[in-house]
Amino acid sequence: MTHLAIREAVESDLEDVLALYEGIEDSPQDVLSLPEAHALWAHFARYPSYRLWVACEPAPNGAVVGSYALLVMHNLAHRGAPSAIVEDVVVAAHRQGQGIGRQMMAHAMERAREAGCYKLALSSNARRAGAHAFYESLGFAQHGLSFVIESLT
Numbered sequence: 001m002t003h004l005a006i007r008e009a010v011e012s013d014l015e016d017v018l019a020l021y022e023g024i025e026d027s028p029q030d031v032l033s034l035p036e037a038h039a040l041w042a043h044f045a046r047y048p049s050y051r052l053w054v055a056c057e058p059a060p061n062g063a064v065v066g067s068y069a070l071l072v073m074h075n076l077a078h079r080g081a082p083s084a085i086v087e088d089v090v091v092a093a094h095r096q097g098q099g100i101g102r103q104m105m106a107h108a109m110e111r112a113r114e115a116g117c118y119k120l121a122l123s124s125n126a127r128r129a130g131a132h133a134f135y136e137s138l139g140f141a142q143h144g145l146s147f148v149i150e151s152l153t
Contacts, residue, residue, distance in 0.1 A: 004100060006107045009052040009067065011041050016064035017054065020090045049073070049082075049115070055091075055104050066091040066100045070108050072115045084112035086122040089131075105138050 009017065014037045021031045032040065044050060055066035068089040074082050086108050091100045112120040123146050124131045 004055045004057065004065070004103055005062075006053055006055050006104060009054045011038065013052075013054050013064055013067075014038060014041065017052070017067045017090075020064070020067055020092055021088070023093045024090060047071070051111075053104070053107065055100055065095045066104050068104050068108060070111055072112070072117060078118050081118040082115055084108070084115065084117040084120045086120060089122070101134060102138065105135075 015034055018031050018034060018037055044052065049072035050069065052069050053067065054064045057063045057065055066089075069087040071085045071087065072082050073085070074080070086105070089101065089104065091104075109120055121143070122135065122140065124135065
């Protein structure tokens, strides 16, 4: 397993992160253009507990090979304990199966623990059986049902 640096993304990482999204074969993404992503970046700062993280190869290369987003939400229920949601998990196609996703999810779990979260949740496209097996291998369990309305425009 390659040891990676996992750090909070900076705006200059956007091009690399968008390229990762474009490389998803089993669940193609409708990826923003780079100018659109830069415009959206400013909104991220308004979310007090939303972070985009990148996994990078060791120096001197330092290439971004994975990414995920983590949102910590504060709750009135659960005695005020926050919960966390992982979104947009992606590993470069040529680096899958090398432990990068495992390291990123361990990183996400630690951030959620540090924030005092009572749970860490994620959703995955129903067609992504390999991703489901991966998440289950990390201790995630299917919980409840997920409902979505995708066309609110």
